[in-house]
Amino acid sequence: MRYDVVIIGSGVAGLYTASALPKHLKVLIINKSNPWECNTYYAQGGVTTAYNDEDIALHVQDTLDAGAGMCNETAVNVMSENSQGVIHDLIRRGFEFDKDEEGNLLYTKEAAHSRSRILHAGGDATGRYLHFFLLGQNPHPMMSDTTVVDLLIEEGRCCGVEAITRGKRRTILADNIVIASGGVGSLYEYHTNAFTISGEIQGICIEKGIALESMEMMQFHPTVFVANNWARKQLLSEALRGEGAHVVDENGYRFLFEYDPRGELAPRDIVSRAIFDYKQRSGKQVYLSCEDFESEYFKERFPNIYKSLNDLGFHLPKERVPISPAFHYAVGGIKTNLDGSVPGIKGLYAAGEAASTGVHGANRLASNSLLEGLVFAQRAAESILAHPSHGCGEDFTLGTEPLELDGDKEKKDELRRIMWDNVSIKRTPKGLNTALEAIDKMLSENVGRLLRLRLLTARSIVEAAQKRPESIGVHFITQDEKQ
Numbered sequence: 001m002r003y004d005v006v007i008i009g010s011g012v013a014g015l016y017t018a019s020a021l022p023k024h025l026k027v028l029i030i031n032k033s034n035p036w037e038c039n040t041y042y043a044q045g046g047v048t049t050a051y052n053d054e055d056i057a058l059h060v061q062d063t064l065d066a067g068a069g070m071c072n073e074t075a076v077n078v079m080s081e082n083s084q085g086v087i088h089d090l091i092r093r094g095f096e097f098d099k100d101e102e103g104n105l106l107y108t109k110e111a112a113h114s115r116s117r118i119l120h121a122g123g124d125a126t127g128r129y130l131h132f133f134l135l136g137q138n139p140h141p142m143m144s145d146t147t148v149v150d151l152l153i154e155e156g157r158c159c160g161v162e163a164i165t166r167g168k169r170r171t172i173l174a175d176n177i178v179i180a181s182g183g184v185g186s187l188y189e190y191h192t193n194a195f196t197i198s199g200e201i202q203g204i205c206i207e208k209g210i211a212l213e214s215m216e217m218m219q220f221h222p223t224v225f226v227a228n229n230w231a232r233k234q235l236l237s238e239a240l241r242g243e244g245a246h247v248v249d250e251n252g253y254r255f256l257f258e259y260d261p262r263g264e265l266a267p268r269d270i271v272s273r274a275i276f277d278y279k280q281r282s283g284k285q286v287y288l289s290c291e292d293f294e295s296e297y298f299k300e301r302f303p304n305i306y307k308s309l310n311d312l313g314f315h316l317p318k319e320r321v322p323i324s325p326a327f328h329y330a331v332g333g334i335k336t337n338l339d340g341s342v343p344g345i346k347g348l349y350a351a352g353e354a355a356s357t358g359v360h361g362a363n364r365l366a367s368n369s370l371l372e373g374l375v376f377a378q379r380a381a382e383s384i385l386a387h388p389s390h391g392c393g394e395d396f397t398l399g400t401e402p403l404e405l406d407g408d409k410e411k412k413d414e415l416r417r418i419m420w421d422n423v424s425i426k427r428t429p430k431g432l433n434t435a436l437e438a439i440d441k442m443l444s445e446n447v448g449r450l451l452r453l454r455l456l457t458a459r460s461i462v463e464a465a466q467k468r469p470e471s472i473g474v475h476f477i478t479q480d481e482k483q
Contacts, residue, residue: 008181040130086378093133159347214464219268268364275324331362
């Protein structure tokens, strides 16, 4: 099996890369499960775009401010300057964003944005609509139920992947590999990610000496319904607060203003910590109140949230929903250049949440994620076309390490609890040491390869957090062991 390009992942970054690669190339998209089991499919928020050329500077500044001074400003400018282009490309191809009665695009505002510049589709189902559209645009074959378990590296060049498909190990050779496999959600007990998002590719990168960057920067969404038995918890979109929903305690008190004058519209890291701290300090339950919405407008604007919560017994918008923060987005990831290429490894690219382009700094601005995936996927495809990669051999030995062993599931669950308890919203030196000791202990035991890769990624998060003793953005560390 030899290809010009193999793309790992079928979310927005993988599919948009594929759509920019011509049909005459031999391209393969690999899915760990099925094509729609990805974070893009579950994305409720919209796509940020500079409203016009004059808004680029403001969008850049909002992104830099949210990133707490740690963004790569050049990358942020690249993202914003190309935002209108990718939006116009989607519209030209036939994608339909939500519009008003006069047919004008509907721009909304979310937390930490200085103006309305976010486009939605299907109300609160932008990711699902965009994903379905890009699947329909994809001209290349896909291989589902296939797990990548290694990258094939030869003399500083990526030559393909080793994968498990239909229960068999096989090598899939390619001149270019694009990692668009997403973040690390399944490492945490409470998360909003697709169940396939588990950080295994990042673990492979650690094995190969490929640099990960900003791994301490893990973003937690403040408004999530976690009281269900699903692995993926129910996200309640940022757009709800952007359009008037309130965070309240059981007495209806809007306590967020004790923490930040922007209240519900403060950046996610501030709102998450405030909810976490208030629940711990007061012992009170915290709710999201949508009571100021008109019922018919709510059903039309947020149809999926309305249906999913109604199925769970909540009568929105009049009934409050209990909420908690949960892991949402990996800000850090595989270090890339501005064309998506991975430094030091020819023919290897990363895009989307798997990559660390530097645009998010210490905290991602709401709805910049789909935009980043689109812009840098397009740049990766352009780089592949402009810089053909050849010269790999074909003689690669398949690995023999067992993928899973008895007891791995219990250890995966233990890892999730360790990460949530010690490496989540509030961190302490003692908690990080506890996590590192537990992870190292599991790594010293006889575990399957897939768990080993998760453990390597988890350890990289802990070690990055230990190297940053000061709080910034989503990384909040305190010496108070009671926190």
